[in-house]
Each structure stands twice: as structure tokens, then as C-alpha cells.
Amino acid sequence: xxxxxxxxxxxxxxxxxxxSQVVALLTRDHGKVRAMAKGIKRGTKTRFASGMDxxxxxxxxxxxRVERGEALSTLTEWKQTRSLPALRxxxxxxxxxxxxxxxxxxxxxxxxxxxxxxxxxxxxxxxxAVADEPFQIVARFQYALLDSIGSLPRFEACVHCDRxxxxxxxxxxxxxxxxxxxxxxxxxxxAVSNATCRVLSSGDLAAPAVPPRAPESENVPLPEAYPGPxxxxxxxxxxxMGTESVMSAKLLSYxxx
Amino acid sequence: MTTNRGPIESLARLREQFxxxxxxxxxxxxxxxxxxxxxxxxxxxxxxxxxLDVKDKVKxxxxxxxxxxxxxxxxxxxxxxxxxxxxxxxxxxxxxxLEATGLIRGTYHVLMGHxxxxxxxxxxxxxxxxxxxxxxxxxxxxxxxxxxxTLDGDGTAxxxxxxxxxxxxxxxxxxxxxxxxxxxxYATVSMLDAAIRGRSAM
Numbered sequence: 001x002x003x004x005x006x007x008x009x010x011x012x013x014x015x016x017x018x019x020s021q022v023v024a025l026l027t028r029d030h031g032k033v034r035a036m037a038k039g040i041k042r043g044t045k046t047r048f049a050s051g052m053d054x055x056x057x058x059x060x061x062x063x064x065r066v067e068r069g070e071a072l073s074t075l076t077e078w079k080q081t082r083s084l085p086a087l088r089x090x091x092x093x094x095x096x097x098x099x100x101x102x103x104x105x106x107x108x109x110x111x112x113x114x115x116x117x118x119x120x121x122x123x124x125x126x127x128x129a130v131a132d133e134p135f136q137i138v139a140r141f142q143y144a145l146l147d148s149i150g151s152l153p154r155f156e157a158c159v160h161c162d163r164x165x166x167x168x169x170x171x172x173x174x175x176x177x178x179x180x181x182x183x184x185x186x187x188x189x190x191a192v193s194n195a196t197c198r199v200l201s202s203g204d205l206a207a208p209a210v211p212p213r214a215p216e217s218e219n220v221p222l223p224e225a226y227p228g229p230x231x232x233x234x235x236x237x238x239x240x241m242g243t244e245s246v247m248s249a250k251l252l253s254y255x256x257x
Numbered sequence: 258m259t260t261n262r263g264p265i266e267s268l269a270r271l272r273e274q275f276x277x278x279x280x281x282x283x284x285x286x287x288x289x290x291x292x293x294x295x296x297x298x299x300x301x302x303x304x305x306x307x308x309l310d311v312k313d314k315v316k317x318x319x320x321x322x323x324x325x326x327x328x329x330x331x332x333x334x335x336x337x338x339x340x341x342x343x344x345x346x347x348x349x350x351x352x353x354x355l356e357a358t359g360l361i362r363g364t365y366h367v368l369m370g371h372x373x374x375x376x377x378x379x380x381x382x383x384x385x386x387x388x389x390x391x392x393x394x395x396x397x398x399x400x401x402x403x404x405x406x407t408l409d410g411d412g413t414a415x416x417x418x419x420x421x422x423x424x425x426x427x428x429x430x431x432x433x434x435x436x437x438x439x440x441x442x443y444a445t446v447s448m449l450d451a452a453i454r455g456r457s458a459m
Binding site for chain 2: 012018051054055079080082083085090091094246
């Protein structure tokens with residue numbers, strides 16, 4: 001039976017019995033893995049170093065029963081390697097992290113590794129832990145997610161006529177921006193502001209992250225460009241998932257809390 | 258469609274009922290069923306009475322939502338309790354654990370769960386509104402959010418804290434960190450982080 005050693009982020013966990021849980025992990029080198037964590041809630045098994053929480057980052061040892069064709073691996077060791085207590089200090093940080101875990105879990109296939117996606121999720125969680133607004137960080141993660149799974153839309157020009165100006169709408173079905181001339185012919189479309197269009201076509205969301213800095217005042221109004229790209233990428237992600245994440249409305253309802 | 262339950266229908270039905278209990282598999286269910294068969298009739302009668310009594314008599318206290326046979330529960334009705342201090346817990350089991358310490362002189366409020374949007378559990382599914390009503394009544398001066406230190410527990414605590422912000426009440430949480438009797442070697446990064454940040458003078 002192949003034994004896997006890897007770094008992992010906990011995407012979801014569900015009780016299986018009094019002491020055991022089924023966990024969904026995003027591993028760095030082996031993609032999404034579902035595993036049975038026997039006795040993990042007992043806390044006395046030192047190999048699990050007592051407990052495993054949603055969005056914990058750590059090192060796992062898994063046994064994959066590939067030859068039996070079983071989808072559920074067995075978690076034999078877990079050690080948390082990174083602690084982000086500040087992620088839990090503000091509700092919007094928790095909701096942004098839960099949104100990221102939700103869409104990752106739903107848009108990735110088991111056993112299909114995306115190293116860049118794993119790194120992007122770790123970066124997003126670390127950034128959220130010190131952030132005063134979630135949208136820029138989550139939009140960067142949405143961009144990395146779509147890029148990793150090969151569903152990144154075309155933002156710099158109209159998908160119909162290649163025009164680079166007057167991009168007024170976005171079509172998830174067509175996979176990118178639509179100009180004002182082609183817009184009326186498109187039934188499935190989402191209006192896009194100039195500011196959102198500028199951020200998405202500039203490539204800023206793909207560039208290395210600038211460490212987020214908390215504004216001095218709690219009452220600084222958010223630039224329109226921040227929630228805009230999040231909303232648009234969420235629209236596309238919802239289209240790909242076939243349903244909206246329960247966390248997106250919660251995240252948008254905060255703005256600044 | 259009928260299922261083949263074997264030659265002893267009543268025994269099979271009992272085994273099936275036991276199998277529905279948490280942590281009980283087919284072998285354990287069979288063992289329990291045969292155990293009851295071997296015991297005197299009085300034992301079976303007492304067991305069935307106890308099961309029905311739990312269903313018929315146990316209810317939630319209207320004040321704190323703890324499980325009780327009398328409403329209000331013995332804790333809420335106790336005049337020697339500090340009614341201005343309310344310990345908020347997720348489940349009745351958490352209340353029992355805190356009460357067993359013998360250190361809490363206040364009262365409790367059982368939320369009946371925690372907010373978990375990804376599992377479809379929203380604030381309105383819990384007893385948060387009743388907690389706010391208790392605080393608005395004016396008798397509460399401190400709310401202690403003794404929720405599980407998980408991501409969902411922390412999210413629930415932050416949600417309640419945001420609702421209580423408008424009201425004239427102090428909101429606290431129990432400290433967190435290393436478990437007494439544990440060893441540093443086996444502590445998680447989160448436990449150590451909390452213990453280091455929350456260290457106190459000796």
C-alpha cells in the first residue's frame with residue numbers, strides 16, 4: 001500500500017463516528033485527497049497531535065489503497081506546521097477563508113495535483129490573517145484557482161471580436177469579456193465596471209502579492225476596484241460549480257467589519 | 258417488500274433498533290439483543306421505561322435551553338447562583354463538563370450547536386435570539402463565550418460578540434493554550450501559539 005508524505009490544508013471535515021472523521025485535504029503534491037482519520041477526536045493519539053481543524057495547515061502521512069480502487073485514504077499521521085490565530089480574530093477573515101476552502105473543494109478533482117494552487121491557498125490564508133479587507137486577497141486566490149484548473153477567462157479583449165476597448169460585459173459561458181458592440185447579442189452576461197475591467201486586464205492579480213497593510217482607520221471606504229473583481233470571478237466560479245458558494249453572499253455583506 | 262429477519266422476528270427487530278445507535282455495529286447490536294434476552298423480564302421493563310421516560314420527561318429549559326425535567330431547570334431556578342454571569346456553551350454536554358469543575362457560580366446558555374454555513378447551519382438555527390433577549394432584560398452583566406476553540410466555534414463567538422456590542426454587557430472568553438497534564442512535545446502549533454501569547458506572571 002503506497003504511503004504518502006505531503007503538506008496539506010484541511011478543506012472540510014465531517015464526523016464519521018464518536019471519535020473519527022472523514023477529512024478532505026488539499027495536499028501540495030497529490031491534489032485533493034479524502035481520508036478517514038480514525039480516532040482523531042480522541043486527542044490521546046499522539047500521532048495525530050490532538051485535533052485537526054478546518055483550514056489547518058500541516059504535514060500528513062496517508063495510506064492510499066489504490067489497488068483496491070478505494071477513494072477514501074487512511075490518515076495515519078497529522079502534525080500541524082503553521083498556526084494562523086489571527087485568521088480567527090475577525091469574522092470576515094473566517095468567511096473569506098471558508099469561501100476559499102469551499103470553492104477549492106468543489107472545483108478540484110481528487111488526485112489531480114496543483115502545486116501552484118496549494119501555494120496560492122497558503123498565501124491567501126496567511127494574507128487574510130493580517131488583512132483588513134478580504135476582497136483583494138480572495139480575488140487573487142480566485143484568479144490562481146481558475147488558472148490552476150484551466151478555466152481562467154480572457155480579460156484583456158472581447159472574446160468575440162478581439163476589441164480591447166469598451167469592454168462592458170463578461171460572459172462565463174463564452175469565457176471572457178465582451179465589448180459594447182458584441183454585448184447586445186450575448187444573452188448570458190454580467191455587467192463589468194471600468195475599474196473592475198482595469199484590475200482584471202492589468203494582470204495585477206497574477207503578479208506576486210504585495211504584503212497587505214491594514215489601513216490606519218477602520219472607516220476608510222473600500223475602493224470600488226476591490227469587491228468588483230471578487231464579484232466577477234465569483235460569478236464565473238458559480239457558473240463553473242453550477243451553484244453559488246454559501247460564503248460569497250456572507251463575504252459581500254460585510255464589506256468592512 | 259419484506260426483509261428476511263431470520264427465524265426470531267422480535268429478536269431481529271431489537272437488533273435492528275440497537276444498530277441505529279451511535280458506535281453500535283451489527284455484532285455489538287446482536288450481543289446487546291442476546292443480553293436482554295438472557296436477563297429477567299424486570300430488567301427489560303426497567304430499560305424500556307427509562308428510554309420512554311427520557312423521551313417523555315426531558316425537555317429544554319426555556320431560559321437556558323439546558324436539558325431538564327423541570328422548567329426552569331435547577332440551575333436557572335437556584336437563587337444562590339450568580340445570574341448576572343452567563344456561560345454560553347454549544348451543547349448540553351459542554352455544560353455538564355463545566356459544571357463538573359464546581360468553579361462556576363453563574364448560569365448557562367446552551368446554543369444547541371454552532372454556526373457552520375458550509376454545513377447549512379445559520380445563526381437562526383441556534384438559540385442566539387433567546388440569549389440576546391436574556392441580555393436585553395438587563396440582569397446580565399457578563400457573557401462568557403465558552404465555545405469550542407475551532408474555526409466554527411470562533412466564528413460563532415465573533416458573531417455573538419458583534420450582536421452584543423450594542424448592549425451594555427461585558428463579553429469574555431475562557432483562556433486557551435496548553436492542556437494541564439499534557440506534554441510540550443505533543444502540543445500543536447496552535448496550542449503553543451495561544452499559550453505563548455497568553456502567558457501570565459508567576
